[in-house]
Amino acid sequence: MKVKNIQERLQAIHKRGLVHRAAEVVSIDEEARTVELAFSSEAPVQRWWGEETLSHDPAHVRLDRLNDGGALLWNHNWDDQRGVAESARIDGDRKGRAVVRFGTSADAEELWQDVKSRIKRHVSVGYFIHAMQLVEVVEELERFLITDWEPYEISIVSVPADTSVGVGRAADIPPMERPRSGEETPPVPLPRAATIQREHTEHMNTKTLRNAAGDLVRAEVDEDGNVVREIEVIEKAGEGARSHTQRGVDAERTRVREITALAERFGKALPNAAELARAAVTEGKSPTDFQSVLLDAADKRMAQPLGEQTADADIGMTEREVGEFSLLRVARALADPTSRSAREAAAMEFRASEAAASKAGKSTDNFVIPADVLRRAVGGDFNRAAMSTAVRAALSTSMTGGAGGHLVDTTLMTNSFIDLLRKRTTIMRLGRVMGGLVGNVDIPKQTSGASGFWVGEGGDVSETGIGLGNILLSPKTVGAYSDLTRRLLMQSSMDAEALVRSDLATALAQMMDLAGYYGAGSANQPLGLANYVGINAVPFVGVNPTNGELIDMETSIALDNADVESMKYVANASFRGYAKQTAKLGAGTEATIWEPGNSVNGYGCEITNQVAAGDVFMANFQDLIIGLWGSLELNIDKAALALSGGLRLIVFQDCDFALRRTESVCLGRKAV
Numbered sequence: 001m002k003v004k005n006i007q008e009r010l011q012a013i014h015k016r017g018l019v020h021r022a023a024e025v026v027s028i029d030e031e032a033r034t035v036e037l038a039f040s041s042e043a044p045v046q047r048w049w050g051e052e053t054l055s056h057d058p059a060h061v062r063l064d065r066l067n068d069g070g071a072l073l074w075n076h077n078w079d080d081q082r083g084v085a086e087s088a089r090i091d092g093d094r095k096g097r098a099v100v101r102f103g104t105s106a107d108a109e110e111l112w113q114d115v116k117s118r119i120k121r122h123v124s125v126g127y128f129i130h131a132m133q134l135v136e137v138v139e140e141l142e143r144f145l146i147t148d149w150e151p152y153e154i155s156i157v158s159v160p161a162d163t164s165v166g167v168g169r170a171a172d173i174p175p176m177e178r179p180r181s182g183e184e185t186p187p188v189p190l191p192r193a194a195t196i197q198r199e200h201t202e203h204m205n206t207k208t209l210r211n212a213a214g215d216l217v218r219a220e221v222d223e224d225g226n227v228v229r230e231i232e233v234i235e236k237a238g239e240g241a242r243s244h245t246q247r248g249v250d251a252e253r254t255r256v257r258e259i260t261a262l263a264e265r266f267g268k269a270l271p272n273a274a275e276l277a278r279a280a281v282t283e284g285k286s287p288t289d290f291q292s293v294l295l296d297a298a299d300k301r302m303a304q305p306l307g308e309q310t311a312d313a314d315i316g317m318t319e320r321e322v323g324e325f326s327l328l329r330v331a332r333a334l335a336d337p338t339s340r341s342a343r344e345a346a347a348m349e350f351r352a353s354e355a356a357a358s359k360a361g362k363s364t365d366n367f368v369i370p371a372d373v374l375r376r377a378v379g380g381d382f383n384r385a386a387m388s389t390a391v392r393a394a395l396s397t398s399m400t401g402g403a404g405g406h407l408v409d410t411t412l413m414t415n416s417f418i419d420l421l422r423k424r425t426t427i428m429r430l431g432r433v434m435g436g437l438v439g440n441v442d443i444p445k446q447t448s449g450a451s452g453f454w455v456g457e458g459g460d461v462s463e464t465g466i467g468l469g470n471i472l473l474s475p476k477t478v479g480a481y482s483d484l485t486r487r488l489l490m491q492s493s494m495d496a497e498a499l500v501r502s503d504l505a506t507a508l509a510q511m512m513d514l515a516g517y518y519g520a521g522s523a524n525q526p527l528g529l530a531n532y533v534g535i536n537a538v539p540f541v542g543v544n545p546t547n548g549e550l551i552d553m554e555t556s557i558a559l560d561n562a563d564v565e566s567m568k569y570v571a572n573a574s575f576r577g578y579a580k581q582t583a584k585l586g587a588g589t590e591a592t593i594w595e596p597g598n599s600v601n602g603y604g605c606e607i608t609n610q611v612a613a614g615d616v617f618m619a620n621f622q623d624l625i626i627g628l629w630g631s632l633e634l635n636i637d638k639a640a641l642a643l644s645g646g647l648r649l650i651v652f653q654d655c656d657f658a659l660r661r662t663e664s665v666c667l668g669r670k671a672v
Helices: 003-016 106-116 192-199 240-265 273-282 287-303 306-313 319-324 327-335 340-345 347-360 389-396 417-423 494-518 547-559 573-581
Strands: 019-029 034-040 045-047 050-054 071-074 077-090 096-102 122-138 141-157 205-210 216-221 227-235 367-369 432-437 441-448 467-473 476-484 536-540 568-571 603-607 616-619 624-637 647-659 665-670
Touching: 034 122, 034 141, 071 096, 077 106, 077 141, 077 240, 096 106, 096 141, 240 273, 240 287, 273 287, 287 432, 287 441, 287 467, 319 347, 327 340, 327 347, 327 367, 327 494, 327 624, 327 647, 340 347, 347 367, 347 624, 417 494, 432 441, 467 624, 467 647, 476 494, 494 647, 536 547, 547 616, 547 665, 573 603
Parallel strands: 050 141, 071 141, 432 624, 536 665, 568 603
Antiparallel strands: 019 034, 019 122, 034 096, 045 050, 071 077, 077 096, 122 141, 205 216, 216 227, 367 624, 441 467, 476 647, 568 616, 616 665, 624 647
8 A cells, every 4th residue: 555545544543533442450459459451462453444453562652651640531531530550561472561540539439449349340442543554455455553553541441342352352443522513524434345335425425414303413415415324313303401411410520520630639738628629519619710729728728837737747646745755865775776774765755756657658767756746845945044054064065076065155945846947947937838748749839810801792701710730849858967975865854855956957957948049959959949940030240239230130020920028038148248338329328238127128138148158039938839748757876976975866857849930039149
């Protein structure tokens, strides 16, 4: 066959859409909610265009769509997804196999139960054909080898097209969307025996119309519009009302399904998403309305105090247990695992660690500090004046490489660990923190807004709504350590506990702060503000900016419609010294760039040496999302301070940063 004819054949196949084949369930894993399927083979199959054999040379099969979360559908309905393809492959026996996982929605659960019970066991795979070769013609039967094909979706079906053909055999051509009355439709599949007759009726058109009995039919008509042959009865006369009813039922099912899917998608970020979805369904909200509900819920969650957000990660410790929890007891037990007395003294702490690891779904050799402890304060106020004599003595004992002696003059107040962590960073105080996260998390964001229209008399307003996207937060692990002297380890007071927690929070905060501004986004680091593509930039003429250049930073954000009153500048301490000595409007004027109330250009200005000298950030920091996962892991290093009898306490925290809108940030620095 000529290449041109093959291309015409492919165009006709593409016009009909997906091609289907029947498949079989190979195995079921109830715990993982997965099913393994054999979805294709090289068995020849009769099609309307000839005999088809799917080549199972791996180079001839496009598996990208299935391996990228291909859909598991019900009855090939693209609006009725019940699960996802986890993996697909071509095996050495030249068969295609896939592992699919069922979802947790009500519809998915119902189908999963039927599949497990072998009530629904028929599977069909839809695929596109991209290229084929004519191999031979035997008694007018054309045999094709499909050399480029792409599995697109997998469906559980109630009635397979051909139950007799077995695994990997043919299923029927997919159903086509019914056209409106008067429109032309693609030619219907005809048996091979009808091919000659088909060639003699090429001038015929296929249309959908009402026949003399009032039935809605698809029929073949001649050039004058006369019916030559009725092909299919679409709707019997008098059934229109029932069709409208069915369409209403289908629309309602689609509405509920889309709302449920949105709730499942953002459930990890919004623990009450399922409850919000049930309310939206009951109240008759549309999926677009529910998107607004999710956005509002995300904003409210991030506006909550961090301690309230992490409450979902609690393991249920009592106030007394939280008050008695001691990191120093844990450190002593970890430092000498052979000491029975140390282990017994920290028995409660280790039970809590095991429960916290289980609640977070973690498998780790590190000690896990529960969220209950992290979000609640160590009892009593703590400061330098109230520091016990024993702790003062412990801190004043210097040690090689130790940091204890440097903290004596620091005023420390007892507070929850996560609040301490927040107080010791600028980025966490300025951004919007989400705590108590588990696994990778999607957070809803608005990508577009509603649009307005001028409408003429009798015209319709186009349906518009918000566009909903998502921000992905995935845990990046940051580590920090604090060195404890031998004498401090011997303490059991709340003063010592508070000091250790504060010191660890400071060490972690410095690492997280730096990553929030300058994280590379690679090498296991989050992506920091300075490295986002698309943020605003203002080049400075000198190392330090002029007042006009600072105003340009504000203007660049305003031109992107991202300015808000709560925007702030963040800069290095050298900028503050420069701004206090530099006239805003030129030599001889009294007003300096640094304004009363620690502000610049009418906006608050934070000072931190985590920002490089010469760099100035201005941003609506509320568009920066900071994710914290619910527990803190702890380990010890005895070797680092072995000579002095001290101990290095190492902590690991999972966190990530994500920017909702790049337009909300401007970075100013000297032009290179």
